Amino acid sequence: MMDDHIYKLIELTGSSTTSMEDAIQNAVARSSKTIRNMRWFQVVETRGQIENGKVSHWQVILKIGFTLEE
Amino acid sequence: MMDDHIYKLIELTGSSTTSMEDAIQNAVARSSKTIRNMRWFQVVETRGQIENGKVSHWQVILKIGFTLEE
Amino acid sequence: MMDDHIYKLIELTGSSTTSMEDAIQNAVARSSKTIRNMRWFQVVETRGQIENGKVSHWQVILKIGFTLEE
Amino acid sequence: MMDDHIYKLIELTGSSTTSMEDAIQNAVARSSKTIRNMRWFQVVETRGQIENGKVSHWQVILKIGFTLEE
Amino acid sequence: MMDDHIYKLIELTGSSTTSMEDAIQNAVARSSKTIRNMRWFQVVETRGQIENGKVSHWQVILKIGFTLEE
Amino acid sequence: MMDDHIYKLIELTGSSTTSMEDAIQNAVARSSKTIRNMRWFQVVETRGQIENGKVSHWQVILKIGFTLEE
Amino acid sequence: MMDDHIYKLIELTGSSTTSMEDAIQNAVARSSKTIRNMRWFQVVETRGQIENGKVSHWQVILKIGFTLEE
Amino acid sequence: MMDDHIYKLIELTGSSTTSMEDAIQNAVARSSKTIRNMRWFQVVETRGQIENGKVSHWQVILKIGFTLEE
Amino acid sequence: MMDDHIYKLIELTGSSTTSMEDAIQNAVARSSKTIRNMRWFQVVETRGQIENGKVSHWQVILKIGFTLEE
Amino acid sequence: MMDDHIYKLIELTGSSTTSMEDAIQNAVARSSKTIRNMRWFQVVETRGQIENGKVSHWQVILKIGFTLEE
Amino acid sequence: MMDDHIYKLIELTGSSTTSMEDAIQNAVARSSKTIRNMRWFQVVETRGQIENGKVSHWQVILKIGFTLEE
Amino acid sequence: MMDDHIYKLIELTGSSTTSMEDAIQNAVARSSKTIRNMRWFQVVETRGQIENGKVSHWQVILKIGFTLEE
Helix, strand or coil: CCCCCCEEEEEEEEEECCCHHHHHHHHHHHHCCCCCCEEEEEEEEEEEEEECCEEEEEEEEEEEEEECCC | CCCCCCEEEEEEEEEECCCHHHHHHHHHHHHCCCCCCEEEEEEEEEEEEEECCEEEEEEEEEEEEEECCC | CCCCCCEEEEEEEEEECCCHHHHHHHHHHHHCCCCCCEEEEEEEEEEEEEECCEEEEEEEEEEEEEECCC | CCCCCCEEEEEEEEEECCCHHHHHHHHHHHHCCCCCCEEEEEEEEEEEEEECCEEEEEEEEEEEEEECCC | CCCCCCEEEEEEEEEECCCHHHHHHHHHHHHCCCCCCEEEEEEEEEEEEEECCEEEEEEEEEEEEEECCC | CCCCCCEEEEEEEEEECCCHHHHHHHHHHHHCCCCCCEEEEEEEEEEEEEECCEEEEEEEEEEEEEECCC | CCCCCCEEEEEEEEEECCCHHHHHHHHHHHHCCCCCCEEEEEEEEEEEEEECCEEEEEEEEEEEEEECCC | CCCCCCEEEEEEEEEECCCHHHHHHHHHHHHCCCCCCEEEEEEEEEEEEEECCEEEEEEEEEEEEEECCC | CCCCCCEEEEEEEEEECCCHHHHHHHHHHHHCCCCCCEEEEEEEEEEEEEECCEEEEEEEEEEEEEECCC | CCCCCCEEEEEEEEEECCCHHHHHHHHHHHHCCCCCCEEEEEEEEEEEEEECCEEEEEEEEEEEEEECCC | CCCCCCEEEEEEEEEECCCHHHHHHHHHHHHCCCCCCEEEEEEEEEEEEEECCEEEEEEEEEEEEEECCC | CCCCCCEEEEEEEEEECCCHHHHHHHHHHHHCCCCCCEEEEEEEEEEEEEECCEEEEEEEEEEEEEECCC
């Protein structure tokens, strides 16, 4: 939050079979299809699924902030 | 959160004159008019209004998660 | 909280053998004996007692807000 | 917590198609198969599943306290 | 939350060089360009930027609730 | 909390059309009609009402601590 | 919370020069002058004052629950 | 948590008529009958019972961590 | 939490010299020796040890949910 | 937090007889005597003192983040 | 927090083999070697170590507030 | 926290273009220039910056505990 803009925050859950960073990148990449001017994210919760005694999916609930254009 | 989809979460307040479950169902029903692929909800806060010494409205603030389509 | 009144909040625990809504109604009904102008409640915590492997009492800790008269 | 006993708390998720109270009763009933002397529960979180625009399952995460026998 | 409407809550960050109240008013004013029937706000977090040993921007993260029309 | 007194805390909501500080002063002023020896307050939550796309009332939920006289 | 009574909770700060238990006992003893049927307490926060490099007063903020008589 | 072991945490409520430290020691002592390799505890909540205007039982809810053996 | 099963949640601390994901996998792998039907995890806290000015162990406290069999 | 710097956060309480913004400015001004490169603050808690039935001092507990120089 | 001073808060962990009060006194005594004008403390978390089925060390994480001199 | 030492905790924000673990390592490495005897860290919050629809910087707010020497 760097200046006098108005930002909106949305909440998403990203998922990945490899890492928590990748789950976040996937959520950000999906959002970039419809939202411009994304500026930051903050993690709300970290979860995941277990299959056959191993973590199969890393899931991160995050908020993304983006500038509302004038 | 069952697989590798990306989910979006929105926050709503539902209301009912009969019960907390009904307040949640009302919020979900209203959302189903514009959102497809809703998967889960989680309760954020439970409140209500009092009139003439009785609870007149049950109000539940909830988050609803739904799949973002590819 | 609908206007420019000053409200006071008190904290109560209501109890019921039938449901959480009923536990709240019981606390509100008991308060109405001594407090006028109650306007809203908010749930702080939900608990209960177990007897013989079943829930015997539903207990809800709630705050009640009422108008302080001029 | 009524006296000088030592209690253990366990965390469960109960589920029901009808109500939150029923989801809690189902978790307590299942626990009574292996645990004696359950005394109280406290709700940790309330969630649920949505199918076809309606809540299909009410899910309550709760802690159950029971007496550790001497 | 005054009746049996369904409300939606959105999260914004407002900014101002003068005060926290002004940061909130700026966020509300920006939202009023696209959202009708806003009813209340609640503060989530208060932050700000410092430049040359003084607060240069007051930033308030808030939620705004508005009625979903039938 | 400055010494070995016993203090009681009460919870109030103050309201103002001008600022958050004024909302707090209004709650403190109303309490001073019936309570002596108030010593401190702490903010629990900050909210407000929106009318016609502007904040119309600032509302602050606060706790007030006062000395219980011997 | 042992049965189907309605309880009220009040919040107090007790103080002691010797220990945290003593600070709680002092708050409970002071309350017993005006409140009957106190049943339990729960600690909200633990603080204290420091004078000359030593803790001079232990201060415990606690809630006390008592039965509302019929 | 001192090395690369895997620890399990359990939650207990200890009770004592004398002090909070004693309530914790009682819970730890009871656990030592069935659990080896306990390493640390952390307090979750502090409560107690009041009888005749005095604290009769100190109750501490705590988590205990212990090493899972290979 | 995908259906009408009853789940139990346990709390563990996993450790790894390489990453937070690996600390979680180690805890899940250790649990799979004695627990079947693990379904999900959620992170409670992330910590670690520092030796010689570097992180030597990543430690994640997590809850694991698994189905209680009929 | 705008780039790849390392920041340190310190916690302060500022005070003012006029407003919450002024209490924050006073804390920032005092810190600027010994700390360079302060970048942002975030409010932790808002409190104040009451004298003669009016708020006499506004007190804000805040964290200040500043760049650690290379 | 008694007047219009600026305070700084630092966070420490004190330890003792005898009691939680003693763990706090040890942290305060250690701080008094380098910090003057300490005024209050507040407990952040209470933990401890277990050896041979008994609590061997009481550990309290606390914040200490002290006046910044002009 | 392994023995009867007194520890101090400081709060930092580390940053990295590659991963959350690397952001933590960077903060620890920077601190090791001026602080000896660091023992553990705990994560307070995880955030990051987004540029051109991708996470450009991972930012972790953490606390670091270190022994205060006698």
